[in-house]
Amino acid sequence: MDEIKRFLLYGGLTRAEFEDIQxxxxxxxRKMLLILSCVFSVTFCINTIVNVLIGAFDTLQWTNHVYLGTAILYLLIFVAALRISDKDIHQILPLLRMTVLLFLIVSIVLSVNSPDSLASTTHATLVLAAFLCLDAPWWLYLETIGILILGTAYDITFRTPEMLVTDFWDGxxxxxxxxxxxxWYTQIRFQAYLDHKKLQESLDIDGLTGVGSRSLYYHRLKELDQETERTKASIFIDVNGLHExxxxxxxxxxxxxxxxxxxxLAVEFERNCIxxxxxxxxxxxxxxxxYPELCHRIQSVRTxxxxxxxxxxxxxxxxDMEDKISMTELVxxxxYRMRKDKDLYYQQSGMRNARK
Known part of the structure; x- marks a missing residue:
């Protein structure tokens, strides 16, 4: 029973693992949403333009309004997806669901004059929704039932009883x-995300000490070099006497x-900055x-x-922000100051500096 619950809620992962890959x-x-909204917006714009060029605007004016309105909506979704920051990235999934739902609703509206086209659209939406949203299985089941209900409600309203039965079983x-x-696809993708995250963590974390690795250091250094709106600081530490x-x-x-x-160091500083x-x-x-705060903390570490x-x-x-110095230059x-401090230690201790 627990296995079934885990599968329905988290695609076979534990809750912690599921939250970890979000x-x-x-x-x-977001990448999928940008592609979909861009393609849909351009497609509906082209439909509107073609209808105008062939003189269909007057005869199917409401249809063109639907095309144009849908194109604008998808363009707004595209812009919204672009503007969502990494901090608010959780807002992407509702937008993606809205994109799929909007496609189905517009298809229902446009198929009033062509009932046969809706069945194909509904079937395509059923399959696409399962692969596009990367939802937990219970959401997938809920989406599927919802799409079936919408398609069946339309068939009851506009289709003959014979076609209703056919469309129902096809659906x-x-x-x-x-x-x-x-x-199946969701479970595989979730596990792939989890495996990738664990691999990335193994590369980002130093196995011996549990602090950041050399590769993560260079990645973070590059990010901080771009920041100009905060004061910056760097501390360079060398362990004396390790070689001996x-x-x-x-x-x-x-x-x-x-x-x-x-x-x-982790007692005085956040481990994720070491x-x-x-x-x-x-x-x-x-x-x-x-600077005084850092001197006090380092003295506590020394003690x-x-x-x-x-x-x-x-x-x-x-x-300071006014200094215009990159983090690389601060390091x-x-x-340089660490080397001076190290030389002083070896001079006072009478030991030979293994670095020289």
């Missing part, structure tokens, strides 16, 4: 195809040291913070690690 799902839905056949194929500890006690001891540094970019190097990419006998070299660089400044 952002990626909605991004693909049931296409509904079964839509449900079986749509459910590895030689003396083995790499397991060195790994424990790196994990401790990452955990200590990146391990080398064997013993960490970089923090920050915004909306002050915590010092109790375990671990020491770090740190360089801090900050810039370079922080790296």
């Amino acid at each position: 952002t990626d799902l909605n991004k693909d839905r 049931m056949l296409y509904a079964m195809i839509a449900l079986v194929m749509g459910s 500890l590895n030689n003396k006690k083995g790499h397991e001891a060195g790994d424990e040291m790196l994990r401790s540094v990452a955990d200590a 990146y391990r970019i080398g064997g013993d190097e960490f970089v923090l990419l920050l915004s909306d913070v002050t 915590h690690l010092g109790k375990k006998g671990y020491y770090i070299a740190a360089g801090i660089a900050c810039a 370079q400044q922080a790296d």
Whole structure:
């Protein structure tokens, strides 16, 4: 019973997994919505223009108004999809459902003079809705029943009893195809999204320390280089004595040291702004913070690690919005200051700097 419930509600995934893939799902839905609304808008515009050119505007004026009005509606949907930000990406699915429903309603209106065309349109909509919206199966079933009811209501109003029976059983056949194929397709797509997300997370997260990976660091750095409306800051961290500890006690001891540094940084900073970019190097990419605040936090990290006998070299660089300095340049400044701090540590400790 639980398996059936999971399938109906989440396409075979757990609720947490289903919620986890919604952002990626909605991004693909937006692409689909942009394509559909653009194609439908252009198609209905062309129909209107052709009817005007062949002189049909006067004889089928209401039809042209439907074509033109539908083209405008799809154009508005296209613009709305473009304007939806990633933060509000969850609004895409209702728009996509509206696009499919609008197509069916317009088809019903236009088929008043041609009842035979509606059956084909209804059957096509049944199958298309199953593959376009990428809904949870229970929504797919609800959409299918709704489309069948609309098609049957139209048949009862405009069709003969003989054709009503034929259209009903044809509709049931296409509904079964839509449900079986749509459910299968949805389950496969959901699992593919989940697998892709897990793979991406494995690439974005450093396996040893649980902070951001080198590849995620470069991706985030590129994003922050484009931002100009916030204060920026970078902290470059190097773990002192890792090379010596590895030689003396083995790499397991060195790994424990790196994990401790990452955990200590995560106490003072959000873990999603910490990146391990080398064997013993960490970089923090920050915004909306002050230099004194960062100095205080780094000192807290030093104190915590010092109790375990671990020491770090740190360089801090900050810039206001007026400075027009990119995050990449701030990282370079922080790296330079970290090296100075590291040299000072080795001079005071009498140890040899393994970097030199």
